Amino acid sequence: MAEPQPVLEMTGIVKEFPGVRALSGVDFRLFPGEIHALMGENGAGKSTLIKVLTGVYSLDGGTVTVDGKSVLFASPLQAQQAGISTVYQEVNLCPNLSVAENIFIGREPTRAGRIQWKRMRKEAAELVDRLGLDIDVSAPLSSYPLAVQQLVAIVRSVGTGDSDGEGSGTKVLVLDEPTSSLDRDEVLELFRLMRQLRDEGVAILFVSHFLDQIYEICDRMTVLRNGTLVGEHMVRDLDQVGLIELMIGKALDQLEELHEHQLRSDVGETLVQAEGLGRTGGIAPFDLEIKKGEVIGLAGLLGSGRTELARLLFGADQPDSGKVTIGGKQVSMSAPNDAIGAGVAFCSENRKAEGLVPDLTVRENIILALQASRGWIRPIPVAQRDELVAKYIKALDIRPANPEARVGQLSGGNQQKVLLARWLITQPQLLILDEPTRGIDIGAKAEIQKLVVSLSEDGMAVLYIAAELEEVLRLSHTIGVLRDRKLVARLTNGPEITTSRILETIASGEHQ
Amino acid sequence: MSTPSVTTPSRWRALTHHHLFWPVAVLVALLLVNVPFTPDFFSIKMTDGHLYGSLVSIVLFGSPLILVAVGMTLVIATGGIDLSVGAVVAITGALTCSYISDQADQNALSGVFLAMGIGLVAAVVCGLWNGFLVARMGIQPIIATLIIMVAGRGVAQLITDGQIITINSEPYKLIGGGYWLTLPFSIFVVAAVVAVTVALTRRTALGLLVESVGGNAEASRLVGIRSMRIKIMVYMFCALCAGIAGLMISSNTSAADGNNAGLWIELDAILAVVIGGTSLLGGRFSIGGTVIGALVIQTLTTTIYTIGVPTQTNLVFKAVVVIVVCLLQSPKFRAKVFGAKGRGKTAAPAAPATPADAAPKMEVSR
Incomplete structure (x- = not known):
């Protein structure tokens, strides 16, 4: 069988941002009638490649050919x-318009400058019907759930080029994480539509963090790492462990040798007990016990539900099932206040949006949580405040050591330390750290990890989330493994627990 | 950032970088413009034991605006806005005057105090309503406060039966038109309100929490700030300030005019807040800046009269000055216009900006 002609071929793609080479010489090809997965960790360059492909970014090097x-x-x-049509993770449609209007927006059939409503509805209905969907095209888009809106977005992109008669319709359909907010049945409906389009000869580029979905729907995959091409494989030739190795760039046995550390075994009594805690669309109900002085690490790929789990334990999102007991008392977890009152602290992975108040000074940011718990009427006395702030600036070595500096001007590592100081000042019983070392330099990274160890020695429980498995392994007494928004395993750290063991657990989704 | 010796340029830089520098500079410039037209502009005379002069008048006539703008500052700092203050001015004046006018003895102190109390309580209730809609029901502030802005004038008319109620009460007259210790009494009221506001926000943690809620609402929620309470409180305080301004305006004219009392004062107040350097996006606020901003607006109004701008064009004139003030306060504009000479000496401000600029681009690459 002769190799068919790729519909899309990208060769030697280079894209640079100030100070970063996001893509260095990536090759990528897409054949008609295939579903192709683009794989890679966060920051590997997937989004950049898609944006270059869809014309959002301009190229700094390389060529793109369509149909030769x-x-x-x-x-x-x-x-x-x-x-080349794209459907992004967030639906970019107008919920207040009808389904038909959304499908034809910007290219409505017109006659003498007037929109032909009847024809538009008829064509929309035909299109929806042809794709085997049961949608009333005259109903407003907002009357349908998000999953259907996603399907409409796909219908819209498939319909592009059909009505004006010039283009031959969509040849390449890019789906950037379309399944991240869908439940199982909705995903199946999406997959059915994808298969139908594939059988009609459309080339589909699919990005998802869910490995199971990749293996269910895709024919071929391209793996990126740090902006370079790692390889192109048929899905059936590469198992999940092999794929994860390619994505993180280390063979599993290689990782095993790196791992070496001592464990403290003297953790205290139970502090936090979560039973059946869960949230639809966030994380499946889970049980978790956290002891005093214990560090629990969460391992799992991005989007596996690590952050969602942490947010439920803090009341940042409201759980819709289960209960949490902290120090023997049940806590309602309907708002962060409840958790804070029970001695829980949470450093979000999203420092800018959910942590810092950039206009305020270092001092103000540090005392914010403590002040919030005291209420506005009881300010922290100036002398005590300055002493506390100075103490933590010194202890965490925050630079510049100037409490009057605007926190928005600090480096990432120092901002992270400010957030840590903010919570340490409240003397929490459980400290939740979501990616505390992301985007900060190596020195600050080590300091923060040392701090976690010493806090746990002082009896503080820590829930530690990090993308780097070595980090989790080094610090944690217990490792919770997450996959596809489920807590699938709980491993007690010990000599037999290695990064490869964790990776296997992530890949298989089972406790072995 | 450290400068080894405090030389004149660095002192000058510290001065020009103070957040109140531009508002004060504009105020001084506007005051100076008057001198060629009114040579005795800065002189203050003593007549009948009262001080008279242009400066005194500016503060006197600007008093209601300062009050309203001070309350507005806190609302804007939370990321909100209050369009209803003008209507609250009218409601307070109408209620107070109609109660006083019903009294047999309009000069009785107890009656006047009760009337003022009724007016101010009504104002605070309006603020509670605004705060409830914004904080509890999650309605956008501009819409939520539009309700009282429009309906409130109707309520004021209803209270006064569509008439302008005139009263004749000596004690009430004192607030907006009387003198005490040679100065207009209004100035003392304003000074007291400003002092209380500064104490309330800076001596307690209210200012910090307000700035935090306005600076990053989600982060504030995650540190456990009860932003709903803070917001309701701030809208109530803003309405109280507007209520006091309402007392002052109706007292000054000894009349309650539901239609025109405090008309468009909300826009001047918002402008005063912005000129004072508080961002409409919320976050950092400056009460001192707002007071200066309000004085700038009042000085501008006075200047328009003294230099003889024709009445028909005075709004245009005002608009031009406001545009200039806003441009002067924009760091981008200043960098474009004055940037050439400043750049050589002061590389420092550019340095911290670079990581901030680079950061979003880095994120794009992921």
Whole structure:
């Protein structure tokens, strides 16, 4: 059988941002009638590649050919006209318009400048019908759940080019994490539509953090790491462990040798007990016990529910099932206040959006949580406040050591320390750290890890989330493994627990 | 950031970088503009034991605006806005005057105090309503406060039966038109309200929590700040300030005019807050800046009269000055216009900006 002609071929793609080379010489090809997964860890360059492909970013090097013809997209519109359509994670449609209007928005059939409503509805209905969907096209989009809206977005992108008669319709459909907020049945419906489109000859580029979905729907995959191409494989030739190795760039047995550490075994009595705690669309109900002085690490790929679990334990999201007991008392967890009152502290992975108040000073940011718990009427006395702030600036070595500095101007590592100081000042019983070492330099990383160890020695329980498994392994007494928004295993750290063992657990989804 | 010796340029830089520098500079400039037209502009005379002069008048006539703007500052700092203050001015004046006018003895102190109390309670209730809609029901502040802005004038008319109620009460007249210790009594009221506001926000933690809620609402929720309470409180305080301004305005004219009392004062107040350097996006606020901003607006109004701008064009004139003030306060504009000479000496401000600029781009690459 002769190798078919790829519909899309990208060669030697280079994309640079100030100070970062996001893509260095990536090759990528897409054949008609296949579903192709683009894999890689966060920051590997998946989104950048997609944005280059769809004309959002301009190229700094390399060529793109569609159907053998070299093209250069200056805007998403040009890419669309060439038959490359994209559906992003967030639905980019107008919920207040009807389904038909959404499908035809920007290219409504017109006669003498007036929109032909009847024709538009009829064509929309035909399109929806052809794709085997049961949607009333005259109903407002908002009357349908998010999953259906996602399908409409796909219908819209497939319909592009059909009505004006020039293009031959969509050749390439890019789906960027379309399943992240869908439940199982909705995913199946999406997959059915994807298979139908594939059988019609559309090339589909699929990005998802859910490995099971990749293995269920995709034919071929391209793996990126740190902006470079690692390999292109048929899905059936590469198992999940092999894929994860490619994504993180280390063979499993290689990792095993790196791992060496001592364990403290003297953790105290139970502090936090979560039973059946869960939230639809966030994380499946889980049980978790955290003891005093224990460090629990959460391992799992991005989007596996690590953050969602942490947020439920803090009341940042409201659980819709289960209960939490802290220090023997049940806590309602309907708002962060409840958790804070029970001695829980939470450093979000999203420092900018959910942690810092950038306009305020270091001092103000540090005392914020303590002040919030005291209420506005009882300010912390100035002398005590300054002493506390100075103490923590010194203890955590925050630089510049100037309490008057605006926190928005500090480096990432120092901002992270400010957030740590903010919570340490409240003397919590359980400290939740979500990716505390992300995006900060190596020195600050080590300091924060040392701090976690010493806090746990002082009896504080810590829930530690990090993308780097070595980090989790080094610090944790217990490791919770998450996969596809489920807590699938709880491993007690010991000599037999290695990064490869954790990776296997992530890949298989089972406690072995 | 450390400068080895405090030289004149660095002192000058410290001065120009103070957050109140530009508002004060504009105020001084506006005051100076008056001198060629009114040579005795800065002179203050003593007549009948009262001080008279342009400066005194500016503060006197600007008093209601300062009050309203001070309350507005806190609302804006939480990321909100209160359009209803003008209507609250009218409601308070109408209630107070109609109660006083019903009294047999309009000069009785107890009756006047009770009337003022009724007016101020009504104002606070309006603020509670605004705060409830914004904080509890999650309605956008501009819409939530639009309700009282529109309906409130109707309520004021209802209270006064569509008439302008005139009263004749000596004690009440004192608030907006009387003198005490040679100065207009209004100035003392304003000074007291400003002092109380500063104490309330900076001596307690209220200011910090307000700035935190306005600076990053989600982060504030996650540190456990009860932002709902804070917001309701701030809207109530803003309405109270507007209520006091309502007393002052109706007292000054000895009349309650449901239609025109405090008309468009909300817009001047918002402007005063912005000129004072508080961002409409919320976060950091400056009460001192707001007071200066309000004085700038009042000085501008006075200047328009003294330099003889034709009445028909005075709004245009005002608009032009406001545009200039806003441009002067924009760091981007200043960098464009004055940037050339400043850049050589002061590389420092550019340095901290770089990581902030680079950071979002880095995120894009993920």
